[in-house]
Amino acid sequence: MAVTLSQDGRFHRQLIFINGLLPMVLIGFDAWRGKLGVNPAEFVTRATGVMTLVFLILTLLVTPLRKLLGWNWLLKQRRLLGLFAFYYCCGHLLTYLAFDRDWQLGTVFEDVVKRRFIAVGMFSFVLMVPLAVTSTNAMIKKLGGARWAQLHRLTYYITIGGVLHYYMIVKSDATYPLWFAAVVAVLLGYRVVVSLRKARERVAVGVVK
Amino acid sequence: MNPISKIPSNEITPEETFLNRRFFMKTAIWAGSVVATGGMYRAFSPRADVKSTGSEIATVVDSTFQSSLGADEKVNSFGEIAGYNNYYEFSTDKSAVAAKAKDFVTDPWSVEVGGLVGKPRVFGLEDLLKMESEERVYRFRCVEGWSMVIPWVGFPLVKLLNLVEPKSEATHVAFETYYDLKQMPDAGSAGIDLPYVEGLRMDEAMHPLTLLATGLYGKTLPNQNGAPIRLVVPWKYGFKSIKSVVKITLTNREPPTTWSLANPGEYGFYSNVNPKVDHPRWSQARERRIGEAGSRETLMFNGYEAQVSHLYAGMNLEEDF
Numbered sequence: 001m002a003v004t005l006s007q008d009g010r011f012h013r014q015l016i017f018i019n020g021l022l023p024m025v026l027i028g029f030d031a032w033r034g035k036l037g038v039n040p041a042e043f044v045t046r047a048t049g050v051m052t053l054v055f056l057i058l059t060l061l062v063t064p065l066r067k068l069l070g071w072n073w074l075l076k077q078r079r080l081l082g083l084f085a086f087y088y089c090c091g092h093l094l095t096y097l098a099f100d101r102d103w104q105l106g107t108v109f110e111d112v113v114k115r116r117f118i119a120v121g122m123f124s125f126v127l128m129v130p131l132a133v134t135s136t137n138a139m140i141k142k143l144g145g146a147r148w149a150q151l152h153r154l155t156y157y158i159t160i161g162g163v164l165h166y167y168m169i170v171k172s173d174a175t176y177p178l179w180f181a182a183v184v185a186v187l188l189g190y191r192v193v194v195s196l197r198k199a200r201e202r203v204a205v206g207v208v209k
Numbered sequence: 210m211n212p213i214s215k216i217p218s219n220e221i222t223p224e225e226t227f228l229n230r231r232f233f234m235k236t237a238i239w240a241g242s243v244v245a246t247g248g249m250y251r252a253f254s255p256r257a258d259v260k261s262t263g264s265e266i267a268t269v270v271d272s273t274f275q276s277s278l279g280a281d282e283k284v285n286s287f288g289e290i291a292g293y294n295n296y297y298e299f300s301t302d303k304s305a306v307a308a309k310a311k312d313f314v315t316d317p318w319s320v321e322v323g324g325l326v327g328k329p330r331v332f333g334l335e336d337l338l339k340m341e342s343e344e345r346v347y348r349f350r351c352v353e354g355w356s357m358v359i360p361w362v363g364f365p366l367v368k369l370l371n372l373v374e375p376k377s378e379a380t381h382v383a384f385e386t387y388y389d390l391k392q393m394p395d396a397g398s399a400g401i402d403l404p405y406v407e408g409l410r411m412d413e414a415m416h417p418l419t420l421l422a423t424g425l426y427g428k429t430l431p432n433q434n435g436a437p438i439r440l441v442v443p444w445k446y447g448f449k450s451i452k453s454v455v456k457i458t459l460t461n462r463e464p465p466t467t468w469s470l471a472n473p474g475e476y477g478f479y480s481n482v483n484p485k486v487d488h489p490r491w492s493q494a495r496e497r498r499i500g501e502a503g504s505r506e507t508l509m510f511n512g513y514e515a516q517v518s519h520l521y522a523g524m525n526l527e528e529d530f
Contacts, residue, residue: 011235018239019246026250037255037304038293038499039355047253099497102504115490169490171353172400172471173301 012077020084023051024091041099048092049166053180055085056159060187067194079135082155086132089125117168124161127154156191159184255304259292263428266362272343277512278358282498284346285357287426289499294433295351296452297399298388310432313392315453318437324383324458327374334437338423340364345420345441350482350511352446352468356496361441362424367415375411375459382414383407383464384440385456401471407451408464408478409442412520418443418513421454444510444517446480477530481521482511486530 005011027044030036037043059081062074096118101107112119131152133139140148163184167177222230292307299309316334323329342364350356370382388404390396396403413419420441423430430436435452442449448468458464468476475489484494484507495504510517521529 005231005234015238015242019242022243022246023250026247026254030254035255038289039303039497041497042355043255050253099504102495117490170400171301173297173398174400175301175398 006071006073009073009076012073013080016077016080016084020055020080020087023047024088041095045092045095045099048088048095049162050176051088052085052092053159053162053166055081055088056155056162057180057183057187059085059155060159060184064187064190082152083132083135086128089128093125117165120161120168121165124158124165127158127161131155131158156188160188256292256308258288259307259431259433261287261291261426261428261431263424263426263431265428266338266342266424268339269342269344269362269427272345274343274345276346278346278348282348282358283500284360285499290357290359290425291431291434293499295353295447296433296435297401298386298393298396298403298405299433300395301399307431307433309395313432313436313453315432315437318455320438320454320457322369322373322457324460325376325379326459327376328372330373332369337421337438338429340368340423342423344427345422347418347420347441347443348508348511349441349443349447349450350496350507352448352476352480352488352493354491354493354496355499356507357499360426361420361422362427363420363422363438363441365417366419366421366440367417369421369457370414370459373459378461379459380411380461381459381464382409382411383456383458383460384409384451384454385458386451387453387455401467403467405451405467406464407440407449407466409449410463410520411459413442416517416520418516444482444513446482448476449480479521479526479529481517481526481530482507482509483526483530484509486527 027036027047031040031044059078062078062081065071065074097103097105097108101111112122131154134143134148134151143151163177163180166180167174170177293303294306295303296306296310299306299313318334320332320337321329322332342362344360344362346358346360348356349359366382384407386403386405388396409419420443421438422435422441423438425431425434430439435450435454438454439452440450440454449466463478466476466478468480469478482493487493493507496507497504508514
């Protein structure tokens with residue numbers, strides 16, 4: 001018997017895969033036809049950075065959507081969304097090494113120490129690496145579900161770091177980073193509210209005892 | 210009792226129809242999502258090439274100016290110069306300014322020149338376009354770390370200042386950009402105080418390299434490049450070269466400047482191009498020349514050291530950045 005659309009995990013995966021790759025494909029296509037604008041280096045750097053934030057936000061959207069709308073099928077796709085965030089973050093890092101550092105890899109450490117916004121961005125990237133490494137089924141089994149989930153809560157700090165990194169590089173018009181910050185604040189605020197409520201319930205139960 | 214068994218068999222969707230419908234829905238979702246994602250990418254990706262709409266400037270004479278460009282330095286194309294602009298009154302997105310400034314009214318126009326001068330005067334656009342002009346090919350270095358080579362058309366600011374007869378007590382010149390929220394509806398989100406103001410020391414203003422530009426590539430300026438008249442100070446970061454000037458005032462004190470008001474720790478009054486003094490958030494040692502693959506070294510005073518370094522003799526350029 002055919003599965004319903006909301007249970008069709010393969011379809012969801014393909015959908016995320018195609019739409020996740022599409023921006024990179026379009027960047028490649030525009031590069032090939034020389035239409036990346038007057039300053040291609042700047043455009044590709046910003047585009048990959050923004051895509052990283054978009055995918056981080058999508059991973060943070062999964063839990064609220066499950067809890068509020070019952071879309072439990074999203075859970076299966078969360079790792080793929082996270083891997084896309086990592087994929088675009090690697091692209092972003094490559095643009096930094098190529099365009100900003102001219103492949104002088106020896107100067108990266110000095111740059112991280114010197115510039116706070118680079119340090120914040122690098123902090124987020126470094127935290128993403130263990131999450132990408134542990135994204136396989138085998139690693140979940142090895143770590144155990146609870147520990148794995150705990151480790152992957154680093155996503156909160158990664159996302160905050162990413163938005164801060166964006167905010168810190170803006171010259172004066174912070175409209176876009178502030179929009180990202182507002183969305184992240186809502187998504188993390190939701191989790192704070194839920195955990196506070198749980199804590200209160202625990203206290204209430206304790207009092208009854 | 211199982212309620213499903215109550216559905217008459219003729220109302221059950223045949224499997225084939227069901228699968229067809231499913232196929233149709235999937236295809237629709239596929240197509241819809243790809244169009245949405247691609248559309249969002251397009252909305253945020255760079256715009257199409259910008260074409261010139263300027264008119265020929267009649268008063269251009271042969272210039273005796275030596276451009277001092279290196280053999281490996283090429284003049285940037287019109288599309289590059291007019292398609293990538295920092296003009297925060299219209300947009301903070303450099304590739305969006307051209308379209309947003311398209312209908313900006315630059316004629317009629319007048320520039321009020323006053324303050325500590327003997328003969329204050331309001332110059333109409335026709336007066337300014339009547340001034341004997343010449344082509345000056347200058348390097349243009351943005352504080353953000355990119356640069357271009359631009360064939361400006363204009364005349365030295367000193368020619369205009371001489372017409373109003375500066376008083377001897379004048380030490381500085383203040384400039385102001387046109388500002389009108391009706392014509393610049395996005396100016397509110399620029400994040401800087403407007404109208405845009407800039408300033409020079411008197412000797413900087415009188416320097417023969419300091420230009421009032423009315424055109425580029427032989428034609429009147431595109432709106433996004435600061436039409437109808439702008440300042441060009443080639444040895445300073447681009448933001449000192451104030452656009453669409455409406456007011457020039459000679460004073461006896463250092464005038465306020467927009468970017469140092471916005472962030473005094475990052476942008477100083479002088480803002481001379483200097484590879485040895487970094488912006489707090491990025492290095493100024495190298496620059497990305499628009500149109501080139503790699504980066505190149507930034508030159509002291511943007512390559513005009515021989516002409517201007519005497520203006521700053523004895524000054525600590527790390528303090529007076």
